Amino acid sequence: MTDSNPSPSVSGDADNAHAPGWERAVLEKLAMATLEEQRRARRWRNAIRVSWLLLVVVLAWIALHRGGTPTDVSKPHTALVEIQGEIASGGEASAELVVSAIRSAFEDEGAQAVVLLINSPGGSPVQAGIINDEIRRLKAQYNKPVYAVVEETCASAAYYVAVAADQIFVDKASVVGSIGVLMDGFGFTGLMDKLGVERRLLTAGENKGFMDPFSPQTEKQRAFAQAMLDQIHQQFIEVVKTGRGDRLKVTPETFSGLFWTGKQAVEMGLADQLGNVDYVAREVVKAEDVIDYSVRDNVAERLVKRFGASIGESAVRALRHMEPLR
Template identity: 65%
Template sequence: MNENDTLPPERPAEAPAAAPTVGAATPAAGSAAWERSAMEKLLFATLEEQKAQRRWRTFTRLAWLAFFIFLVWSLTWKGNVSGEKLAPHTAVIEIEGEIGPKSESSAEFIVAAAKAAFEDEGAQGVVLLINSPGGSPVQAGIINDELRRLKAKYKKPLYAVVEESCASAAYYIAVSADRIFVDKASIVGSIGVLMEGFGFVGLMEKLGVERRLLTAGENKGFLDPFSPQTDRHREHAQQMLDVVHRQFIDVVKTGRGKRLKADMPELFSGLFWTGQQAVDLGLADQLGNLDFVAREVIKAEDLVDYTRRENVAERLAKRFGAAVGEGAVKALRTVQPLR
């Protein structure tokens, strides 16, 4: 090769590839790490949620268990009168408000209280503390019969003390007592029976509303407020009222005997009188309150209340039972019929 020959330029040497940095993550490796971290967080969150649900279920079960234990205890606990049972005292049973099967002045409650009072050896006498406008003659009849039976069985005196009012069914109960004490301004009497309702026939005619009532039995629509009242139905209803009224009168005469002023024609007409007038008519014996009867008549000033009242647990039980029953009915309604 001659000196004049031109040599091709030398290619620069390629720089060696840089060695990968230790610890640097490739895009694929970074994505995998992020996914693994997200999965771990999701898994831990799921575990924590499951733990929380288990704790809540356990708490709920314990709460229901405590509720049912409290419910059973409340239903079986009869009140704290046992500590005074052997000491001489006057047993008091309150009859307050309307007398009916769903009230605290029901035959169930009053009879239970009366049994406990008469059976107690420390009770020197039993007092019915009455403040009621009346109510169901059926409930009053049951109470009257049971009180008379208990008096005869245990040979203990029974007195009635009237506060504000003792009318209708309340007086039906009061005549079972040996003596009736009233305040001079008390309301006493109303020895009668009523059946009340409304009739909307004329209003429906003015509004152009037609009543469509289908019955199997010609008297099934008896006392329907949207149908005209017939003379036959009115007569039948009056006969029923007269029968119950006669029963009321017989009970009063049996309880009061010769103390009644029989020559008073309005005595059983449904009228009521003040306490002082009731004493003059023989419907009551004398003026006096609860303390007076306990101190001067029974000779036992200590008062022990035997009144049976519905407690909180019983109200909760009724509501709970009603809710369960309603739920069962709804569930049955949603069940598809068999084919």
């Protein structure tokens, strides 16, 4: 006996898969998905570009509003300017930042005196000279006293700055002095000869490459460099003598580049007496309130200086090529 009922037909996806136009439907779905992915990528790129632009604006605002000067400077106070770390262009103890802070301190009527809080091993004689000259100019213009207070170290270029002050205060264990100039480097000519390495240096000018560590130094070149160092050293000596005057007890070692403890520095006339910032403000200036005028670079400012130009250029380029959101 045969089944009179017909076999059930296959339904569902099998029928749809073979239905007319299914390929078109699939392609449309793929096209719509691709368009949506492109829109998302475009939105993401534009969001990143806007974020970079906002970052540049924020960092620029921080850079323009830097500084440690407080708002209330009308009351009598002691103005403090810190000189910390290496005295060098682009650093926190650069002439640009230190001079800016010192000028602000002198200009405020409430500042009874300016105290330089120094903790520096030295640095550039040029930067130190700029600071020293400006301190002396401002002292004459505003008729305000300047005191230097040494914490750990006041050596070389830092002492070059300190001698512009009317008095120098130190801790008994501070390191003071190092009145000298140096130029250092390395010479690898002997090692190169042993290794069989040939240095190929082309110059236009007989002495253009005389500081090259891979080339030999002639006696004439060495004498030239030494004469330059001696001249800068003599400038340093004159600044110290002018700043310290009769208080300085000159010995054969005074300008030899040696350094001494704070206690020894007082005995030699390199410093005046022991004391810290609080002591100077309270007992010497007679204004116990200490206001910090130091101008400091923070992390954001350093980012502005280091990356600001390239980021700004990228932001402008991004704005020019920004695609509209769809």
